[in-house]
Amino acid sequence: MDKLSGGEKAASSRLNRWVDPSFTELPGESFAVSRRRKAVSSKAEVKKPRKRAGEAGSLQPPTPSLLRECAHRDQDESWVDRYSPRSQAELAVHKKKIEEVENWIKVHTNTSKGGVLLLTGPSGCGKTATVKVLSLELDLRVQEWTNPSNQEPYSSSQQEWRTNGLSFTSQLTQFQDFLLRANKYKCLKMVGDGGATDRKFILVEDFPNQFYRQPGSLHDILRRFVKTSRCPLVFIVSDSLSGDSSSRCLFPKEIQEELDIGSISFNPVAPTTMMKVLTRISTLEAGKSAGRMCVPDLAVLETLCSGSSGDVRSAINSLQFSSLPDTSLEKGLLRKDRHGTTLGKAVSRTNQRKKRSKQKKDQEEEQAIGGKDASLFLFRALGKILHCKRGKQEDAEVVECPPGPPLPSHLSHHHREALLVDPEYVVERSHMSGEFFSLYLHQNYLDFFSEVEDVDRASEYLSDADLLNSDWTSRSTMGYYGSSVATRGLLHSNSQQVSVGFRPLHKPNWLLVNKKHRENGLAAQSLFRSFCLTPLSLQTELLPYLAKLTNPLRNQAQIAFIQDVGHMSLRRLPGRLKLEALTDKEPAQPEGDSEEEEEQKVESQGGVEEGLPESQPQPRTSQDLLEEEELLIEDYNSD
């Protein structure tokens, strides 16, 4: 596979030079590649921290003999690699966070009992960099799992491994072996290692695919690992905004609690820190290139910074791209263009780029380069609406249109300062249907209001929004209007914005309540069918009185149901509904808007669960896992 892609790249490099693979002319190239291959084939990549990075050419300061090469490589090598942080000071992560991780690692490497740590955060916020830097500074070995690619192509080797007695092992088993070995055995002492310590930790960033389908198998492996663990294990999972967050699916709360998994969540990189990093890199580069490179000015950096929404990696990448030496690249491309070669995309991009450098960055356009889709976590999206930030009169930076003529006197009480956020934009960025977003708003808006009159208006708008959404035939078009009415209504009716501090947000109860309402109704119907009553009189008359009577009921289910539904305890507060707090990183729940959809979902889920055992390998029981483990150890000894 490597060979193939290498060949492709070589071929394409003949066409246009700027997509050259970065490693073609490196002195350490062959070594690095061979190392990578080795790593791939040996499943477990045991490496001295930062060794490879050092070899791969980011020597700082460059020795004179390498200087020429460095200069040559400048436009090829990605700056993300070159300027990867090497000390805590260079990390674009908050000090407290680093400290937190550091403490955890210190505590857990010094004891013989390992632990499990889960690092979460959006992509490009420095999770991996932090771990690497810390391993360097604390002088620890990192043993990292990489997913093995298939060694043997299917067609040729099938016979071979039958004759040779080789057997195919699944990724899952390999992962398990890896964990076992990494946990049990120390690293081999190599000559070149110097005085490397024995202390190490295991890093897993790359999960075997099977785990996404069956998180249960990961949990089993982890349970066993925790029982026997000697060295700490660090998982790095990126948050995703879509509904199936991998961190939630792989490490649900129960498992985290059961296995005592430490969890540290990273925030997106703060703009100031990001600016620091970007300016550092650009000044370093500018110094190195000695004027041949167009150095982006501060404003460009700022746009890059805001466009990347806290993703350092993408910010650096787009910085590199935007400061590509215009002269050589543009000339070359333009000449080719004149010759008639069509390099449509590249040319148009450079043109765009040129235009931009001339007429100083239009925000929208800059986002076309490496700009990240700025999406919001639900928590933040809700906060934007509920906290209702409005501009001051003198504040020029308002999103809404500039103030028109003042409202006539009889409408003056409707006057509001311009909004700082665009509600439709927020809803769109929240990756949720408007209807569902309104439910979240409805659950939480009361905390942010102080006047009943305002609440009255807000609730009326919510009711309007529901009305707009109610007809399923027009829901697809009306949905937007519905959410618009709900969000804007809430914003507008909150006339006396009190500066509330932090308020916990909650998940909507309605879905649960509605489900329960329906389920209980159906259960009542089926359990008390013999009374031949309409649902209405059954629910409001018969059941409550049955709860008061000593009438012997026919079966246990009926009794339980009466106990549950018929009785309403008057004294205690309604405690049936626990408010489920919404944590700041949580993606939206899977939606169940209409009843039918929900039912179908339930059905399909049931079907999947039933269907699973046949199509998927069954999670094995702990006993045969143990047996296998013993076997493996023998195997190893004989080697």
Add this chain to the structure above:
Amino acid sequence: MSLWVDKYRPTSLGKLDYHKTQATQLKNLVQCGDFPHLLVYGPSGAGKKTRIMCLLRELYGAGVEKLRIEHQTIVAPSKKKIEINTIASNYHLEVNPSDAGNQDRVVIQELIKTVAQSQQIQSSTQREFKVVLLTEVDRLTKDAQHALRRTMEKYMSTCRLILCSTSTSKVIGPIRSRCLAIRVPLPSTEEVCNVLTSICKKEGLLLPPELAKNISEKSGRNLRKALLMCEACRVQQYPFSADQDVPETDWEVYLRETANAIVSQQSPQRLLEVRARLYELLTHCIPPDIIMKGLVTELLSNCDGQLKTEVAQMAAYYEHRLQLGNKAIYHLEAFTAKFMAIYKKFMEDGLDAMMF
């Protein structure tokens, strides 16, 4: 031991306790062995079902009381399976089509077709038609009602329909005109008292007339409710005392407390508490419209005359939205908030008026 409601349900037209002239009219109606489609309507607990069963017994004899509960699966043209429970004897079939929700049209067409297409075997000894009893007709969708209109005519020879509903306002005109409408009004307070006393006598209990009157008033002349209340009284305390409390259902008490909470304080925090209580009611299977109705009744009793019209108008407004909308809680809450706002303003105005 079954409930008194079931135990002492009259089984023939002659044994009915009240509306005796109507009973004789019904008897005359089926005298000749045939009858038109019927639309029986009246408030809940008035005795519609009882009368219908008596009528069927008059027609078919005691065989109609051997009921069996069947679980039927009907496949809609869209291949969706609809499951519905029916109660049937050899001669009739009772079904509540609104159980099927939006698919009630299919239920009506398919069920009636299957019933109507099977001829009675011994038509010499029996009637040559079967009876299909549809309950809660007023909850049928418009679709289903129009389908019903056609079906009624088509299978007139083999099948009679008895429709049972609480009001005719939601039944479309064509159906009303095809049926003989029979209204079953609520029994008067005295009639309820009489029924209660006679049943207590049969149980060997002594019911003080004051308590009987109290129960019948509290029950709103709903006989089923009255009997259930009476039985609950018996559980609560026997021998009866004339002034004992008549037990109310938990949800009614809960709803009243909710209304009191609304009246006693008007603030967003209170609304949050009220919302939790509404959710609690909903999880206990109380339909949203009943909650709305109960809430309005309780709130109105706390209002001044001036406010009453306004509150009632708002209630109507939000009740309408409740029917149109999707998520009941929005509208229930909006109503509560509205009431809070109006009530607060009213109280503040009142205070101001007192001051000056």
